[in-house]
Amino acid sequence: MNSAHALIEKLVDKNLTIGAVESFTGGLFGKTLTDVPGSSKAFKGSLVTYSDESKVNILGIPEEFIKENGVVSYETCQQMAIKGQKLLNVDICVAFTGNAGPDVCQDGTAVGEVYMSIVYKGQAWPIPLKLEMTREELRKYCVETAISAISSII
Numbered sequence: 001m002n003s004a005h006a007l008i009e010k011l012v013d014k015n016l017t018i019g020a021v022e023s024f025t026g027g028l029f030g031k032t033l034t035d036v037p038g039s040s041k042a043f044k045g046s047l048v049t050y051s052d053e054s055k056v057n058i059l060g061i062p063e064e065f066i067k068e069n070g071v072v073s074y075e076t077c078q079q080m081a082i083k084g085q086k087l088l089n090v091d092i093c094v095a096f097t098g099n100a101g102p103d104v105c106q107d108g109t110a111v112g113e114v115y116m117s118i119v120y121k122g123q124a125w126p127i128p129l130k131l132e133m134t135r136e137e138l139r140k141y142c143v144e145t146a147i148s149a150i151s152s153i154i
Helices: 002-015 028-034 052-057 065-069 076-088 135-153
Strands: 018-022 043-048 092-100 115-119 121-128
Touching: 002 028, 002 135, 018 028, 018 076, 018 115, 028 135, 052 065, 052 121, 065 076, 076 092, 076 115, 076 121, 092 135, 115 135, 121 135
Parallel strands: 018 043, 018 092
Antiparallel strands: 092 115, 115 121
């Protein structure tokens, strides 16, 4: 049994729902969970808010907040998770923002700088990482890291 399967089983056993707000992962978290048969019993959806504009228009994060904190920051990631939890109406929401490369962002964010935030029961768990990997390795690693973290939290 892989980690996604184990997480879905645990969520179903505990009658919990989960959703995600994804940026650099581009829907990979949602895909990973929905690859598990029966995932619809726990997984409600994923919002892919790749651009700053979608974070403002879909999630309702103020543009000024993103400018002040940076799009690749724990603060923005936490807001993504909080807003996603409400929009998706889930018990647990995980958010991902970061720079998977290949270039340094306009704001100077280095390749490999990523933030994840898990929101559950009124608490937020930050997962900041700085990794040197290929774009695809980084995306997969972060999805697996989030799945493991969620499994340990619940």
